Every structure is written in structure tokens, then in C-alpha cells.
Amino acid sequence: MIRKIRPALACLLLAMSLAASAAAPATPSPRAGDIPPQILGKDRQGNVVDLASQRGKVVIVTFWASWCGPCRKELPILGQLQKVIGHDALQVYAVNLKEPRADFAAIxxxxKAPPLDYIHDAKGEVSDQYGIQTIPHMFIIGHDGSIAGVHRGYSEKSLPKIVDDILALLPEDVRNRKAGG
Structure with a gap:
């Protein structure tokens, strides 16, 4: 009799824990004015990416996936922006959301991949810290390290306004210099 009860009890406990985790509130997404989580994981060369090392620049952290159409439209635009502005004033990190390494690596x-710094968040640890539930989801971080703007679940039509928001944070001399900085 006890042998029959144990599996049933184990199933009940598992169901209760799954229900509790599903009901648990997700980490709230950082908002404008907040300092975002500083560690984004490792880049493709295995180096830890720490946003604190980017202070003084405008930093874009965008969460994307290969199956996300708007994400695939956004990345080339951000790549071109990175190329034109240069790494001395702008740093773009494209954080891949919970995809298998092979899918991430292929892109x-x-x-044809835009010249961005890609980070693979296979287990969703970074995206969970950022409270990501929708993609694309972009954080624009100002020179002081605080979030200047957040854009989530946007379409291709929103991209010109987002680019304007990014450019507005750059110093005038950077906005007016020749491409490639």
C-alpha cells in the first residue's frame, strides 16, 4: 500500500511545486532610471560582459531570438548604427533568448550577421534577471549606467523612433562626425 502511495504523493508534490512556480511573479523588468543587472554573461570569445565597464558610452542591450521576425529586422539596423557610431561611443549587445547553441551560432x-556583440543566454538566466517575457525587448542605457529607455514588443515601424532615442543620448560631436568614428 505504501509503495502505491509514494508515487502518487511524489506526483502531487511535483504538481504543487510546478503550480507554485507558475504562480510566482516574474522578476520585474528594469525601468527608466534603474541601474540594470550588470553581468550579461559571456561573449562569443568567453569573456564576461560587465556593463559597468561600459560607463561613459550609450549601451544597447536587446533580447532576441532567431524565430522572431521583428528581432531579425532590428539586428541589421543596430549593426549599422554600431558601425557608423563606433565602439568608443556606443556598445550594442544582442542577447539571444533561450535558443539551442546551434541555432544561435548559425546566426x-x-x-550576413550584423556586426554586433552576441551573447547566448541558453538557460535564460540573464533574461530572467531582466524580467524578459516578450521579444524584441531593448534597454537603452545612458552614459551614467542607468536605463534611459525601454522598448518591448515593438514592430519594424517603431525602429526609426528608437534610433532617434539612441542618437539623442549621444554627444553632439559624435552625432556629427563621419561614419566609423
């Missing part, structure tokens, strides 16, 4: 290594 990041592609010749």
Missing part, C-alpha cells in the same frame, strides 16, 4: 557566425 552569429553567418556572413
Amino acid at each position: 552569429a557566425r553567418s556572413r
Whole structure:
């Protein structure tokens, strides 16, 4: 009799824990004025990416996935922005959301991949810290390290306004210099 009860009890406990975790509130997404989580994981070379090392620049952290159409439209625009402005004033991190490494690597290594710094968040640890529930989801971080703007679940039509928001944070001399900084 006890042998029959144990599996049933184990199933009941598992169901209760799953229900409790589903009901648990997600980490809230950082908002304008907040200092975001500083560690984004490791880049493709295995180096830890720490946003604190980017203070003084405008930093974009965007969460994306290969299956997300708006994300795939956004990345080339951000890549061009990175190329034109240069790494001395702008740093763009594209954090891949919970995809298998092979899917992530296929895009990041592609010749057509925009020239961005890609981070693979396979287990969702970074995205969970940022409270990501929708993609695309972008954080624009100002020179002081605090979030200047947040854009989530946007379409291709929103991208010109987002680019304007980014450019507005750059010093005038950076906005007016020749491409490639």
C-alpha cells in the first residue's frame, strides 16, 4: 500500500511545486532610471560582459531570438548604427533568448550577421534577471549606467523612433562626425 502511495504523493508534490512556480511573479523588468543587472554573461570569445565597464558610452542591450521576425529586422539596423557610431561611443549587445547553441551560432557566425556583440543566454538566466517575457525587448542605457529607455514588443515601424532615442543620448560631436568614428 505504501509503495502505491509514494508515487502518487511524489506526483502531487511535483504538481504543487510546478503550480507554485507558475504562480510566482516574474522578476520585474528594469525601468527608466534603474541601474540594470550588470553581468550579461559571456561573449562569443568567453569573456564576461560587465556593463559597468561600459560607463561613459550609450549601451544597447536587446533580447532576441532567431524565430522572431521583428528581432531579425532590428539586428541589421543596430549593426549599422554600431558601425557608423563606433565602439568608443556606443556598445550594442544582442542577447539571444533561450535558443539551442546551434541555432544561435548559425546566426552569429553567418556572413550576413550584423556586426554586433552576441551573447547566448541558453538557460535564460540573464533574461530572467531582466524580467524578459516578450521579444524584441531593448534597454537603452545612458552614459551614467542607468536605463534611459525601454522598448518591448515593438514592430519594424517603431525602429526609426528608437534610433532617434539612441542618437539623442549621444554627444553632439559624435552625432556629427563621419561614419566609423
